[in-house]
Amino acid sequence: MTPDELLDAYEEMALIRRTEKAAHDLFMAGFVKGTTHLAAGHEAVAVGASAALRPDDYVFATYRGHHHAMARGATPEECLAELMSKATGLCQAKGGSMHLTKASTGMLGSYAIVGAHLPMAAGAAWSAKLRGSGQVAVAFFGDGATNIGAFHEALNLAAVWRLPALFVCENNLYMEYTPIADVTAVPNPAADRAGGYNIPGEVIDGNDVTVVHEAVARAAERARKGDGPTLIEAQTYRHFGHSRSDPAKYRPAEEVERWLKHDPLDVARARLEAAGVPPETIAERDRRVAQVVEAAVAAAKNAPEPDRELAFTDVWADGSATWRT
Amino acid sequence: MADVISYREAVAEGIAREMRRDSTVVCLGEDIGAAEGVFKTTVGLFKEFGPQRIWDTPISEQAIVGAAMGAAMTGMRPVAEIMFSDFLACCWDYLANEIPKARYMTGGQVTVPLVIRTANGGGLGFGAQHSQAVENWALTVPGLKIAAPSTPADVIGLMASAIRSDDPVVFFEHKALLAGSGARPPDDHVVELGKATVAREGTDITVVGLASTVPVALKAAEQLAGEAISVEVIDLRCLVPLDMRTVLSSVERTSHLLVVEENPYQGGWGGTVVSVVADEGFEMLDAPIKRVAGACVPLPFADALEAEVIPTVDKVTEAVRRLSAY
Numbered sequence: 001m002t003p004d005e006l007l008d009a010y011e012e013m014a015l016i017r018r019t020e021k022a023a024h025d026l027f028m029a030g031f032v033k034g035t036t037h038l039a040a041g042h043e044a045v046a047v048g049a050s051a052a053l054r055p056d057d058y059v060f061a062t063y064r065g066h067h068h069a070m071a072r073g074a075t076p077e078e079c080l081a082e083l084m085s086k087a088t089g090l091c092q093a094k095g096g097s098m099h100l101t102k103a104s105t106g107m108l109g110s111y112a113i114v115g116a117h118l119p120m121a122a123g124a125a126w127s128a129k130l131r132g133s134g135q136v137a138v139a140f141f142g143d144g145a146t147n148i149g150a151f152h153e154a155l156n157l158a159a160v161w162r163l164p165a166l167f168v169c170e171n172n173l174y175m176e177y178t179p180i181a182d183v184t185a186v187p188n189p190a191a192d193r194a195g196g197y198n199i200p201g202e203v204i205d206g207n208d209v210t211v212v213h214e215a216v217a218r219a220a221e222r223a224r225k226g227d228g229p230t231l232i233e234a235q236t237y238r239h240f241g242h243s244r245s246d247p248a249k250y251r252p253a254e255e256v257e258r259w260l261k262h263d264p265l266d267v268a269r270a271r272l273e274a275a276g277v278p279p280e281t282i283a284e285r286d287r288r289v290a291q292v293v294e295a296a297v298a299a300a301k302n303a304p305e306p307d308r309e310l311a312f313t314d315v316w317a318d319g320s321a322t323w324r325t
Numbered sequence: 326m327a328d329v330i331s332y333r334e335a336v337a338e339g340i341a342r343e344m345r346r347d348s349t350v351v352c353l354g355e356d357i358g359a360a361e362g363v364f365k366t367t368v369g370l371f372k373e374f375g376p377q378r379i380w381d382t383p384i385s386e387q388a389i390v391g392a393a394m395g396a397a398m399t400g401m402r403p404v405a406e407i408m409f410s411d412f413l414a415c416c417w418d419y420l421a422n423e424i425p426k427a428r429y430m431t432g433g434q435v436t437v438p439l440v441i442r443t444a445n446g447g448g449l450g451f452g453a454q455h456s457q458a459v460e461n462w463a464l465t466v467p468g469l470k471i472a473a474p475s476t477p478a479d480v481i482g483l484m485a486s487a488i489r490s491d492d493p494v495v496f497f498e499h500k501a502l503l504a505g506s507g508a509r510p511p512d513d514h515v516v517e518l519g520k521a522t523v524a525r526e527g528t529d530i531t532v533v534g535l536a537s538t539v540p541v542a543l544k545a546a547e548q549l550a551g552e553a554i555s556v557e558v559i560d561l562r563c564l565v566p567l568d569m570r571t572v573l574s575s576v577e578r579t580s581h582l583l584v585v586e587e588n589p590y591q592g593g594w595g596g597t598v599v600s601v602v603a604d605e606g607f608e609m610l611d612a613p614i615k616r617v618a619g620a621c622v623p624l625p626f627a628d629a630l631e632a633e634v635i636p637t638v639d640k641v642t643e644a645v646r647r648l649s650a651y
């Protein structure tokens with residue numbers, strides 16, 4: 001990444017971080033119902049990968065997917081309005097936190113059944129191959145997904161069909177509340193499975209946006225050349241618990257401290273300073289981010305509720321919900 | 326004979342007609358390519374369209390249906406085969422949670438124009454895990470369209486509508502009907518989803534069937550005609566959209582309703598049909614509504630035992646006689 005690209009990536013990560021903090025605060029203040037799975041700490045995976053993709057590539061994410069929606073162009077206001085059940089939400093308030101989607105930019109959904117979207121990404125990659133479009137499809141998923149059948153079926157299909165698919169695991173060391181190491185037979189839950197499907201697998205520092213960018217760019221190039229899928233395991237760490245009700249007390253203090261010192265924003269800031277970007281330039285971006293998120297929170301709070309008739313639209317492609325004559 | 330086609334051949338013919346007119350239609354499934362399908366319902370497709378459009382898959386039902394979904398969201402019209410409908414349970418997440426909800430929960434941002442074809446029902450002696458009629462499984466989930474033809478012409482006509490539909494369609498091909506034959510429909514034959522047909526006109530009692538139970542009801546009607554009972558047989562053809570207008574207008578004339586369904590009585594689709602008639606057509610009725618349905622047991626292996634469990638002509642004639650005498 002050039003210094004300018006890195007600066008933009010830093011700003012995008014800062015925007016995600018601040019939006020996630022706002023989502024947390026809005027939840028605690030009663031503005032967000034249901035649940036949220038915040039991605040603070042995971043920003044470098046989404047932003048580094050997105051920067052390495054073409055605008056027309058496809059992205060599939062999980063219920064912990066706010067960062068992927070934003071990295072692919074969803075605004076903080078659209079996301080927060082969705083969380084707050086507002087008409088201006090990304091999905092018209094019919095999806096919620098776990099289903100952020102921005103199809104117009106190829107962000108084809110956030111899926112809340114663990115592992116379900118990996119076969120979908122394989123299918124989007126198959127479609128790209130059939131159409132000769134040169135697009136790739138990326139599935140982001142957590143370490144917990146590596147022990148579910150859909151993960152294995154998707155990897156095998158993508159490998160035998162040589163699909164332009166990227167499988168990017170965000171390994172944050174815990175499947176919900178349980179250490180992934182306690183329930184997985186191999187040390188690297190994603191990358192160590194790659195051999196079983198005869199595809200490349202690598203473990204990378206998921207908190208360094210430049211490392212993620214390079215790994216995804218390599219895998220995407222390989223996919224576009226027709227050489228098939230790649231499995232990337234990006235090691236990272238959540239700053240919040242699994243979901244809104246989880247204070248994450250099962251994580252050792254020493255481990256938390258170690259990872260918080262390896263914050264993706266700090267890593268990027270250090271790289272920017274090493275590249276000679278003045279601290280004032282970075283601070284300028286931080287101020288801009290703060291303004292954008294503050295305005296997004298205000299706009300989302302002021303947005304109208306969804307019209308009640310939306311409950312009965314868009315079951316079918318004609319916009320209706322009619323099931324009988 | 327060129328003007329006759331088997332139900333089995335009609336499946337491949339219906340798919341082929343759509344593949345010829347739309348290059349985005351692609352097929353995937355186990356053994357569907359060079360092997361031409363375990364039920365021989367994809368005969369000729371691989372030869373005509375080749376490996377770029379007919380894709381053999383591993384035994385991975387989640388990957389088959391999940392990949393079909395991803396392809397459908399990105400410009401293709403996939404036709405996925407799940408070999409036996411019992412195996413829908415292996416990819417049930419996609420039918421229950423993913424495919425029918427993607428459009429709704431994204432506020433209409435995505436469409437999922439795909440067909441999941443599957444061989445359904447009993448009659449071939451495959452035992453409890455390969456003989457179930459499971460069309461009611463799909464009916465439990467809002468967001469899936471459901472077709473289940475009883476004749477070769479309807480196989481072709483409904484296949485055309487299913488593949489052209491921008492909505493997901495689960496297409497049940499009945500195993501016991503595969504060997505049967507009927508008139509070959511003209512090239513442009515299309516049967517709209519959600520339109521029932523009156524398979525036999527009658528005046529005394531309405532019998533509603535679907536797929537395999539339509540010929541059962543027709544045979545029963547023939548027998549009962551000799552007893553001066555005039556039976557009207559309605560072939561629903563689809564469960565979603567469900568053509569209740571045709572059912573209600575028939576009941577308005579006959580004042581009697583019998584539903585014949587192969588899936589279990591417990592949770593079977595007949596319960597939905599009956600509840601609408603009870604609600605909206607109660608005053609038309611001169612007798613209780615009856616259902617001849619699959620028994621609430623797993624499908625047994627032996628023919629004699631299977632006949633005990635699924636609808637038969639004798640069970641239908643007996644039920645009609647009782648209703649008629651009410």
